[in-house]
Amino acid sequence: MSILDRSIARHYVLNVVVLFLVLFSFVVAVDASLNFDRFSDRARDLLAKDGHEASFVRVAPMTAYLIFDFWWPNLVRLFNYMLGLVMVGAMGFTVTQMVRHRELVAVLASGQSLYRVARPIFVVAILLTGMQVASREVVMPRIAPLLTRDQGDAGVRTLGSGHVPLTPDSGGRLWTARVFDADAGEMSDVKVWERDLNGRMLGRFVAP
Secondary structure, three states, X not given: OOHXXXXXXHHHHHHHHHHHHXXXXXXXXXXXXXXXXXXXXXXXXXXXXXXXXXXXXXXXXXXXXXXXXXXXXXXXXXXXXXXXXXXXXXHHHHHHHHHHOOHHHHHHHOOOOHHHHHHHHHHHHHXXXXXXXXXXXXXXXXXXXXXXXXXXXOOOOOOXXXXXXXXXXXXXXXXXXXXXXXXXXXXXXXXXXXXXXXXXXXEEEEEO
């Protein structure tokens, strides 16, 4: 990789990182300011559960920890959603910086084609897309339980259990369960109604 390639790739990666930092900071700051009461109330509940006094010295760092705990998995998801847009924006900033500092003039004066400038940008974009695929296929399934929480559930590591209402599936069947334990992957008192294409019931199945 030549000096030109390394320089363009370095500036492009830096712009991607800066744009993500600005985006992440903005999103987290807005949500934390709007839901600060929920985070602080959750911090007091956790401290009370552990038998600690809910003083400002304890509540403040616990609240900061809960904000971090709630948002880091959501930032991974936001990374997957926004990578394409951020890469386009970073490419625009990179080329604009090169135009401002007359670097493109120097490249053309040296006899290089502008396609030569695009090559390191495409290489970095392919690598970032590979990171996105790895994040979706490897990281996201592992942190899936953390993505179902809201601000009042910060600090929780389990999905818990609950009732499953009458729900259609892809085959047109209706099913329900009295209890669904998401952590154990088990359902209790399951009822399934088989239906035809017109929605008429064909059969009913029950399982403990």
